[in-house]
Amino acid sequence: MDFKLSSEHEMVRKMVADFAAKEVAPTIAEWDRKQEMAPDILPKMAEQGLLGICVPVKYGGQGMDYISLGIASEELEYVDTSLRVVLSVHTGLCCLTLLQWGTDEQKKEFLPPIASGELIGGGAFSEPNAGSDFAAIRMTARRDGDDFILNGEKMWISLSTKADMAIVTTRSQLDKEKEHEGLTTFLVDLHSKGVTTGDIHGKLGVRAGSTGWIAMQDVRVPARNMIGEEGEGFKITMSAFDNGRYTVAAGATGLVHASLDASVAYAKERETFGRPIMAHQLVQAKIAKMHLDYEIARLLYLKAGWMKNEGLRNTLETSRAKQFATYASYEAATEAVQIHGGYGFSDEYPVERFLRNSKGAVIYEGSNEIQTLIQAGYALGSRRDKPLRCELPAYDEETWLAEA
Amino acid sequence: MNIVVCVKQTVDTAATISVEQGTVSWGDTPLVLNPWDEFAVEEGLRLREAHGGKVTALTVGPESATEALRSALAMGADAAVRVDDSSLEGADSLVVSAVLAAALEKMGDVDLALFGREAVDSNSGVLQAQVARRLGWASLPLVAAITAIDGDGRAIEVERMLGEGRQRVKATLPAALSVVKEINEPRYASFMGIRKASRVDVPVWTSAELSMDQVDPGVSWLAPEAAADVEVACEFIDVDDVGEAAHALVQRLREEKVL
Numbered sequence: 001m002d003f004k005l006s007s008e009h010e011m012v013r014k015m016v017a018d019f020a021a022k023e024v025a026p027t028i029a030e031w032d033r034k035q036e037m038a039p040d041i042l043p044k045m046a047e048q049g050l051l052g053i054c055v056p057v058k059y060g061g062q063g064m065d066y067i068s069l070g071i072a073s074e075e076l077e078y079v080d081t082s083l084r085v086v087l088s089v090h091t092g093l094c095c096l097t098l099l100q101w102g103t104d105e106q107k108k109e110f111l112p113p114i115a116s117g118e119l120i121g122g123g124a125f126s127e128p129n130a131g132s133d134f135a136a137i138r139m140t141a142r143r144d145g146d147d148f149i150l151n152g153e154k155m156w157i158s159l160s161t162k163a164d165m166a167i168v169t170t171r172s173q174l175d176k177e178k179e180h181e182g183l184t185t186f187l188v189d190l191h192s193k194g195v196t197t198g199d200i201h202g203k204l205g206v207r208a209g210s211t212g213w214i215a216m217q218d219v220r221v222p223a224r225n226m227i228g229e230e231g232e233g234f235k236i237t238m239s240a241f242d243n244g245r246y247t248v249a250a251g252a253t254g255l256v257h258a259s260l261d262a263s264v265a266y267a268k269e270r271e272t273f274g275r276p277i278m279a280h281q282l283v284q285a286k287i288a289k290m291h292l293d294y295e296i297a298r299l300l301y302l303k304a305g306w307m308k309n310e311g312l313r314n315t316l317e318t319s320r321a322k323q324f325a326t327y328a329s330y331e332a333a334t335e336a337v338q339i340h341g342g343y344g345f346s347d348e349y350p351v352e353r354f355l356r357n358s359k360g361a362v363i364y365e366g367s368n369e370i371q372t373l374i375q376a377g378y379a380l381g382s383r384r385d386k387p388l389r390c391e392l393p394a395y396d397e398e399t400w401l402a403e404a
Numbered sequence: 405m406n407i408v409v410c411v412k413q414t415v416d417t418a419a420t421i422s423v424e425q426g427t428v429s430w431g432d433t434p435l436v437l438n439p440w441d442e443f444a445v446e447e448g449l450r451l452r453e454a455h456g457g458k459v460t461a462l463t464v465g466p467e468s469a470t471e472a473l474r475s476a477l478a479m480g481a482d483a484a485v486r487v488d489d490s491s492l493e494g495a496d497s498l499v500v501s502a503v504l505a506a507a508l509e510k511m512g513d514v515d516l517a518l519f520g521r522e523a524v525d526s527n528s529g530v531l532q533a534q535v536a537r538r539l540g541w542a543s544l545p546l547v548a549a550i551t552a553i554d555g556d557g558r559a560i561e562v563e564r565m566l567g568e569g570r571q572r573v574k575a576t577l578p579a580a581l582s583v584v585k586e587i588n589e590p591r592y593a594s595f596m597g598i599r600k601a602s603r604v605d606v607p608v609w610t611s612a613e614l615s616m617d618q619v620d621p622g623v624s625w626l627a628p629e630a631a632a633d634v635e636v637a638c639e640f641i642d643v644d645d646v647g648e649a650a651h652a653l654v655q656r657l658r659e660e661k662v663l
Contacts, residue, residue, distance in 0.1 A: 006602065007471075007474065007601075007602045008598055008599060008601075008602040011474070011475075011478050011593060011598040011601060011602065012595070012598060014593070015478070015592050015593040015598065018592060019592050048592060048594075049594065049595050053595065062595040062596070063595070063599070064595055064599075401599075
């Protein structure tokens, strides 16, 4: 068992950390206050190859492995959650769903412009009335000749106003007994007639990001844009979440790290009762907890990433990693604010932004309560993984780096 | 164009330095590619993009210095060479310049040797000039812009950054240049570069293999001592009128027996 990261992974970590520190960190507080996404974020991430990091080269990606996706997520969220959200939806939900469930023709046609960042991708699953209860979604897809007509609304969709394409799950078969049957997934061109989008403002956190809604009124989608088979939509959506959720886990790990570093720096410089507050044991206790949680979160997401590399089903491991890291980041950010005292309550320091950002991840990409139910299912044996018709392909260097 | 960038692996300037019993320590902060060298690597890459050719990263150092070479490769350098320095005890720039000059001669047909303006740990800033001198090449330190270069005509024109302004200089190739930060914005490593960098087997030369005479260092480092911790108290002279403030300051300096 080798716990060391390869020199390749270390170089990825350093490059992404440098990129985020130089390109985003200097102005992130300002964009967060404005509740707007800086317009140069997506082009810069695309140029650096981040958007297609783990997609095979022949499909327009950079050919790196799934652990690299995790490391990039961690280092991006170290600076701000909004950066990692881009990877979660563009790479995790959109690119990897195409990679896992797309036919050869679909991968050749749809992946390259998205993986290269020429087009921005997203994932549209949740609706105003259906989040955790995903099977209850109401957006419909009605067959009309060679097309499907989509009607409905998606909500809480990251990059909704920025994305060009989105993986969208709909209900295409209304006669099924069980609610989760009859769902079908499409790749939708968001510039199609009948699509309207809008931003959601007033969010507690991830304010420098872009979250919004997508409404579809009689949107025509060609049948060749159907991903997987009709009726497979629920399985496809759940496996999309295994990938998005993994980046959330890795990202939250970066947030724990950021809270830790901010707390250590402040504890060394702030003095009370005649000495730096790092000398006070209750402060030490808070920092020690963050330090430990960072390591645990790291190990959990790296294991999930390794399993993806190996082609092993990782729903349980990803669930654990996401739940642990997001709770840990919420706690770490709270304690970071506490360590900063009154100054933690002001946006002069980044820790209040860390706290506001951390709350989102406990809710989205499968609430932590849902994660508990998933894990209980595995623990009690009531949930067993059945092989999927299409599994996320195991990482193979030769295949990923092949030009054709 | 055959371009060689001489790089060094140094301490990270963000590291906390301490001195324990005459030994300098930076804890477990990883060593980095000398920040000034990044500008040199970037310039080499831009020249290759404009004029074709090859960029090789060259270093004199221990096995760990291979990481500095990998950083250059990850940015896009084509190749790298390390000259092992284990036999070069207490090497200063006088010694290292001899090694680099010999290595550049061994490589042969080098048009341009690029350097960062100085290493952040030794700060001598003279290595480039010493290498140029040893090789009989044109020496162009503190270059802020390469305005023209002609491989066939063997000519180069640069702008040097001086305190009083920019100086335009024409020289012949081959030349050794050191570059300042105004020259460019170093690129980040690319994923392709990272993959290449982690796979490449970097050739290692020993100084014995290079044809060079024995060179003794001109500088020797004495045992470093940690600077004593000084208690600093700051007193503000809170007087609006400048003349009165000056009087008050002089008074205080006399009271403290500084004047």
